[in-house]
Each structure stands twice: as C-alpha cells, then as structure tokens.
Amino acid sequence: MTTTTPAREPAPSWRTPALVVVCGCLISMLAFGPRSSMGLFIGPVSEAHGWGRDVFALAMAFQNILWGVGGPFAGALTDRYGPAPVLAGGGLLYAAGLALMPYAQTSTELYLTAGVLIGLGLSGASFGIVIAGFTRLLPAEKRTWSIGIATAAGSMGQFLFAPMGQAFIAGFGWQTALLLLAGSMLLVPLLAGVFPGPRGMASSGAPAVTGANIGYVAAVRQAFQHRSYVLLVAGFFVCGFQLAFITTHLPPYLTAAGISPSLAAWALALIGLFNVIGSYSSGVLAGKVSKRYLLCANYCSRGVATAAFVLLPISPVTVIAYSAVMGLLWLSTVPPTSGLVAVMFGTRYMGTLYGFAFFSHQVGGFLGVWLGGVLYERTGSYDIVWWLSVALAMFATLINLPIVERPAPSLAASEAKA
Numbered sequence: 001m002t003t004t005t006p007a008r009e010p011a012p013s014w015r016t017p018a019l020v021v022v023c024g025c026l027i028s029m030l031a032f033g034p035r036s037s038m039g040l041f042i043g044p045v046s047e048a049h050g051w052g053r054d055v056f057a058l059a060m061a062f063q064n065i066l067w068g069v070g071g072p073f074a075g076a077l078t079d080r081y082g083p084a085p086v087l088a089g090g091g092l093l094y095a096a097g098l099a100l101m102p103y104a105q106t107s108t109e110l111y112l113t114a115g116v117l118i119g120l121g122l123s124g125a126s127f128g129i130v131i132a133g134f135t136r137l138l139p140a141e142k143r144t145w146s147i148g149i150a151t152a153a154g155s156m157g158q159f160l161f162a163p164m165g166q167a168f169i170a171g172f173g174w175q176t177a178l179l180l181l182a183g184s185m186l187l188v189p190l191l192a193g194v195f196p197g198p199r200g201m202a203s204s205g206a207p208a209v210t211g212a213n214i215g216y217v218a219a220v221r222q223a224f225q226h227r228s229y230v231l232l233v234a235g236f237f238v239c240g241f242q243l244a245f246i247t248t249h250l251p252p253y254l255t256a257a258g259i260s261p262s263l264a265a266w267a268l269a270l271i272g273l274f275n276v277i278g279s280y281s282s283g284v285l286a287g288k289v290s291k292r293y294l295l296c297a298n299y300c301s302r303g304v305a306t307a308a309f310v311l312l313p314i315s316p317v318t319v320i321a322y323s324a325v326m327g328l329l330w331l332s333t334v335p336p337t338s339g340l341v342a343v344m345f346g347t348r349y350m351g352t353l354y355g356f357a358f359f360s361h362q363v364g365g366f367l368g369v370w371l372g373g374v375l376y377e378r379t380g381s382y383d384i385v386w387w388l389s390v391a392l393a394m395f396a397t398l399i400n401l402p403i404v405e406r407p408a409p410s411l412a413a414s415e416a417k418a
Contacts (some may be wrong), residue, residue, distance in 0.1 A: 017137055021146060023191040024134060025153035028127040029044050029086060030188055032154035032162030034098060034181040035063075035122060035274065038114070039251040040165050040265055042175040045110075053252065055107045057373025060248050061120070061366045062115030070123025070361020074272070075132060075351030076216055083133040084195040090124020091188025093117050096181035102175035124308045125188050128153045131338055133195055133352035148283015155279055155331060166265035208318025219349040220356065226408040227355075229400050232340055233360040235295060238396035239333045240364030242302060242389050246271075247327065249372040253382050257314040267323045275325025276326075283330035291336035291343075292403040298329050299400065303393030305329070310386045344408045 012059075041058045078086050097117030104110040127150050134146040160183070168177030223229045251264040259267075286294060309322040341354050372385050 023194045024130040027191050028154040029157035031125045033157030036158035038112050039248045054373035054377045057135040059110045059114040061370035063119040064244050064362045066119030066366030068359040071122045072355035074123045075355030078132045078351040083129050084192045086124045086193035088189035090121045094121025095182045095185035128157045135347045135350045145283050151279035151331045151334045152276040155272045155275035159269045162265050162268035166275040171259045181192035225249035233357045235395045235396040235400045236357050236361045237364035238392040240361035241368035244365030245368035245372045248369045264341045270323035271327040274324045274338040275330035277330040278328035286335040286339045291340050292400050294336045295400040296397050299393045303327050303390045307390045324379050
C-alpha cells in the first residue's frame with residue numbers, strides 16, 4: 001500500500017495554492033534572470049582584468065557544477081523542512097555572489113563569487129526547489145502543468161533580464177549592473193515565506209504524498225538501480241551541456257561574427273520569451289502524451305536546429321530564427337523529466353531524486369561552458385563545441401527511447417512492505 005504523511009499542519013487562510021504558485025513562479029523568474037545574463041559580462045569582465053575567456057568560462061563552469069552538487073542536498077532539505085528556508089537561504093547566497101563579483105580582483109576571487117556563491121545559491125533558489133514544492137501542492141493531474149508554469153516563469157526571467165542586464169551595463173557599467181541584479185535577488189526570501197512547511201504543502205484537493213518512507217539513502221540507491229532512471233539522468237546531462245554553452249558563449253560568438261551586442265543580448269531574451277511558450281506547452285503535453293517521446297523529440301530537434309545554425313551564414317535573420325527555435329526547446333525537457341521521476345518513485349523524495357537528475361544536468365553544464373572557453377582560446381573558434389552539441393543531442397534522443405513510464409519495481413516492493 002502507499003504510505004502517507006502525518007496529519008497536515010493547518011495553513012493560514014491566506015496561504016492558498018494559487019498564491020503559492022504565483023510566488024513560486026516569481027522566484028523562478030528572479031533566480032533564472034541574472035544567471036541567464038552572465039554571458040553578457042564575459043567581455044567586460046575579461047577586458048577589465050586582462051583575462052582570456054577561459055577564466056570567466058571556468059567561473060561559470062564552477063557555478064554550474066556547484067548548482068548541481070548542491071541540488072540533491074537542497075532537495076533533501078526541501079523534502080524534510082519544506083521549500084521556504086531553502087529558497088530563502090539560496091536567495092541570500094545568490095545575492096551575495098552577485099554583489100561581490102565587481103570586487104573580485106583575481107581569478108580565484110571570481111571563482112569564489114561567480115562560481116561558488118552563485119552556484120550554491122542557485123541550488124537553493126532555483127526552479128528545482130519550486131517544482132518540488134509544487135508536486136506536493138497540487139493534484140496529480142495538474143502536476144506537470146504546474147511544473148511547466150514554473151519553468152516558463154524562469155524563462156520569462158531570461159527574457160526580461162537579458163536586455164535589462166545589457167541596458168544596465170551600457171548605462172551604468174558592468175560593476176553597477178551586477179549590484180543592481182544582486183538587489184533583485186533580495187526579493188526571493190520575502191516571496192519564499194508563502195510556502196507552507198513540509199506537512200502543510202499539500203492542498204485539500206491534492207493526493208497524499210506517495211512513495212514508501214524508506215529513507216533518503218535507500219531511495220537514492222533504489223533509483224540508481226532502476227535502468228529507466230539512469231537513462232533519464234544521462235539524457236539530462238546533454239540538456240545541461242547545451243544550455244550552459246549557449247547561455248555563456250552565444251553572445252561573444254555572435255559579436256565576433258559581426259552581430260551587434262544589443263542583438264546578441266536580445267538573442268538570449270528571445271530564447272527566454274519563446275521558452276515561455278515551449279515550457280508551458282511541454283507541461284501541458286507531458287500530462288497527456290508519452291513523456292519519453294517528448295524528450296526524444298526535443299533532443300532531436302535541438303540537434304537539427306543547431307546543425308542548421310552552424311552551417312548557414314550568420315545574419316540577424318538566422319540569429320532570430322535559431323533563438324526562437326531553441327527557446328521553444330530550451331527548458332521543455334524539465335516537465336517530462338521531473339514528471340517521469342514522480343511516475344517512477346512517487347513524490348515523497350521528489351526533491352532529492354530530481355536533485356540527482358539535475359546534478360547530471362549541471363555536470364553537462366560544467367563541461368559545456370568550460371570546453372567552450374578552453375577550445376576557443378586554443379583554436380580561436382567554437383566550431384568543435386557546436387558539433388559536439390549536435391552529436392550529444394542525437395545520443396540523448398536514442399537513450400530516452402527505452403525508458404519505461406511506470407512505477408519502478410523497487411517502489412512497488414517497498415510500498416508492499418510498508
């Protein structure tokens with residue numbers, strides 16, 4: 001049988017599911033915005049200190065990997081204590097990293113601020129924690145929809161903050177721009193206060209928390225013994241590789257090809273705008289059609305779009321077209337991926353198990369952003385990484401096909417013993 005949580009703590013009348021969803025979406029927007037604007041700073045920061053692009057790229061690589069490393073721990077804390085304290089702490093770390101970046105005078109200081117502080121802040125304040133809260137808040141039939149909404153909100157942050165960041169840099173300089181972005185992150189702890197505690201996270205219309213209460217270590221062990229989960233995690237690695245490479249290196253790639261810095265910033269913004277559509281649509285579709293087929297279609301389309309972009313001459317038209325297509329595909333992997341985790345293992349350890357999947361995503365992000373910087377410095381071109389991204393897209397397409405969309409046998413066995 002399925003085990004349930006203890007009696008839910010009474011929630012204040014004002015703490016409605018609708019309010020929690022709205023505030024969670026605002027947190028996703030705020031957290032994803034400054035992070036997606038980091039590629040705009042690679043030129044100004046590198047020029048100010050006389051660094052190659054590989055220095056800033058390594059800082060972003062540290063940011064991605066620490067975001068991933070912190071994900072399982074932040075997820076476990078969310079499963080135990082609820083999203084509010086995790087989101088608040090993450091927001092404060094994120095703000096501190098942004099605020100201290102302008103004062104970094106050495107590469108080590110840049111790694112500590114842009115890499116360590118922002119990376120750990122993102123692990124606690126990103127949409128992954130919001131998603132973990134939403135999965136317990138809403139009924140199963142609305143779960144992937146709410147994930148799509150949270151992901152789309154993060155994309156809206158990219159749409160708003162990319163041109164805003166460029167405007168801040170142009171109007172006030174890159175140092176002040178970072179301080180202004182840091183100030184925006186101080187809103188996250190305030191918004192996090194609307195999330196109820198761990199036993200008050202479900203609404204009256206939501207199902208009880210599913211999955212046997214077997215402990216975090218046993219849950220993780222069972223997950224990695226399940227072939228479909230391993231395949232899902234491996235595919236998510238590719239998503240991280242592509243997103244981190246494009247977020248950091250697309251702006252300098254475009255400006256080196258003669259595209260104006262303003263259009264390079266708008267390219268990131270367009271990705272965010274179209275991903276609002278893509279993420280929401282993915283969330284709706286993931287509740288109606290095969291989640292693994294959605295993932296296969298996404299990765300394959302990314303590979304085809306990237307190959308066409310690299311082969312065609314770069315122009316404003318191709319930049320806008322590629323940004324729009326990649327925007328539709330950008331975070332559209334999140335609803336089916338997180339939805340499959342819930343299908344396989346229930347929602348009790350959702351934060352923890354999605355956290356490990358996201359760690360794989362961020363390992364890919366580390367390699368994508370770091371290899372982009374290193375290979376550019378050594379070859380003077382991003383071509384190798386673009387084609388590696390195409391190859392990985394096809395790899396992810398193939399390994400998602402065998403995924404089985406039903407509860408893992410280990411989950412059923414554990415529930416039967418409970």
